[in-house]
Amino acid sequence: MAGLAIDRVTKRFGEHTAVDALSLEIKPGEFVALLGPSGCGKTTMLRMLAGFETVDEGRIQLADRTLASADTHVPPEQRHMAMVFQSYALWPHMSVADNVGYPIKLRGLRGTAYQLKVQQALALVELEAYAERMPQALSGGQRQRVALARCLVSDPSVVLLDEPLANLDRHLRATMEHSFRDFHQRTGATLVYVTHDQSEAMALADKIAVMKAGQLVQWGTPETLYSKPRTVWVAGFIGQGSQLKVAAGHPGKHLEGADLMRGLNAIATERTQSVLVRPEHIQISTQTPAANQLAAQVESVIFRGERYELSLRLPSGETLLAYHHSAPDPGSQVAVSLHQGWCLEPDQ
Numbered sequence: 001m002a003g004l005a006i007d008r009v010t011k012r013f014g015e016h017t018a019v020d021a022l023s024l025e026i027k028p029g030e031f032v033a034l035l036g037p038s039g040c041g042k043t044t045m046l047r048m049l050a051g052f053e054t055v056d057e058g059r060i061q062l063a064d065r066t067l068a069s070a071d072t073h074v075p076p077e078q079r080h081m082a083m084v085f086q087s088y089a090l091w092p093h094m095s096v097a098d099n100v101g102y103p104i105k106l107r108g109l110r111g112t113a114y115q116l117k118v119q120q121a122l123a124l125v126e127l128e129a130y131a132e133r134m135p136q137a138l139s140g141g142q143r144q145r146v147a148l149a150r151c152l153v154s155d156p157s158v159v160l161l162d163e164p165l166a167n168l169d170r171h172l173r174a175t176m177e178h179s180f181r182d183f184h185q186r187t188g189a190t191l192v193y194v195t196h197d198q199s200e201a202m203a204l205a206d207k208i209a210v211m212k213a214g215q216l217v218q219w220g221t222p223e224t225l226y227s228k229p230r231t232v233w234v235a236g237f238i239g240q241g242s243q244l245k246v247a248a249g250h251p252g253k254h255l256e257g258a259d260l261m262r263g264l265n266a267i268a269t270e271r272t273q274s275v276l277v278r279p280e281h282i283q284i285s286t287q288t289p290a291a292n293q294l295a296a297q298v299e300s301v302i303f304r305g306e307r308y309e310l311s312l313r314l315p316s317g318e319t320l321l322a323y324h325h326s327a328p329d330p331g332s333q334v335a336v337s338l339h340q341g342w343c344l345e346p347d348q
């Protein structure tokens with residue numbers, strides 16, 4: 001296993017900078033997600049890692065070896081990496097076992113050694129029983145697992161995955177999230193996973209690189225991104241929550257309930273700091289508001305199975321998303337206690 005170092009890597013297409021001085025240190029065996037909206041440069045970064053694109057500036061290293069820089073370009077087949085695409089790209093005329101074994105057959109492996117490798121790769125994705133099936137006779141999730149097995153058969157140091165669940169329905173995606181985590185635990189491979197779906201990145205990755213317009217805006221564990229998003233934009237992109245303006249705190253600080261309430265009650269011109277309040281830090285009651293609570297009007301209620309999701313309007317005119325175990329009437333007044341908030345940096 002080897003770690004990957006991405007050091008101030010830049011890629012331009014004509015006038016457009018697709019990846020802008022991006023740096024990341026990926027440890028051996030880490031599961032990393034590149035997360036960001038469409039067009040932010042995730043796929044371009046992945047293709048530079050794979051060697052399908054050259055690097056204009058900066059350097060990519062795998063362990064001590066330079067794979068790419070302005071004057072170095074190791075070709076894809078010499079990088080010891082494997083890539084899994086959204087479209088699976090299986091050969092329809094070959095059985096599952098033949099699809100999986102194809103890369104090592106190309107390298108001349110035959111006989112028992114070949115059979116064993118194919119069997120081991122199929123076992124990693126729990127498809128041993130499907131070895132003789134044709135790809136058309138598999139579900140979308142199973143096809144994606146065949147594609148994974150095919151990339152593992154050559155023991156790559158790094159597996160690159162480009163939105164591998166994008167073509168699957170919601171139910172299958174959830175199942176596959178478990179398969180990917182199991183797969184990572186069984187292989188211990190270094191995985192770099194591109195997605196624009198924040199919940200997928202949070203469910204899968206050990207660390208997430210959040211990208212915007214070619215730049216890295218935050219690099220951290222899913223827990224850190226959720227509880228301490230750096231900027232207004234990251235907070236809007238990760239998880240659910242409301243952003244309010246307060247006259248208290250400063251970026252990178254928590255605000256406890258009393259300070260938060262005081263900050264919210266200040267006059268509008270003084271409320272210049274953006275604060276993120278997650279729904280789990282909000283308590284709702286249908287009693288008359290006490291001195292340390294806010295009065296809010298219920299605008300809408302959505303049933304989510306285990307709870308109700310409430311959209312509330314505060315006296316300042318701002319909206320607040322809260323959870324509650326029962327459904328208050330739309331239009332009614334509730335008392336709101338805020339227990340905690342996180343202060344955000346403005347976007348550049």
Ligand SMILES: Nc1ncnc2c1ncn2[C@@H]1O[C@H](COP(=O)(O)OP(=O)(O)OP(=O)(O)O)[C@@H](O)[C@H]1O
Pocket residue numbers: 013016018036037038039040041042043044045196
């Ligand atoms: N070969 C190319 N020639 C010119 N521009 C390109 C090329 N490849 C990508 N781009 C541009 O670079 C930017 C980043 O594209 P990229 O595919 O990396 O984004 P992405 O974050 O992966 O988006 P998506 O989630 O939609 O796949 C986009 O503006 C895209 O149009």
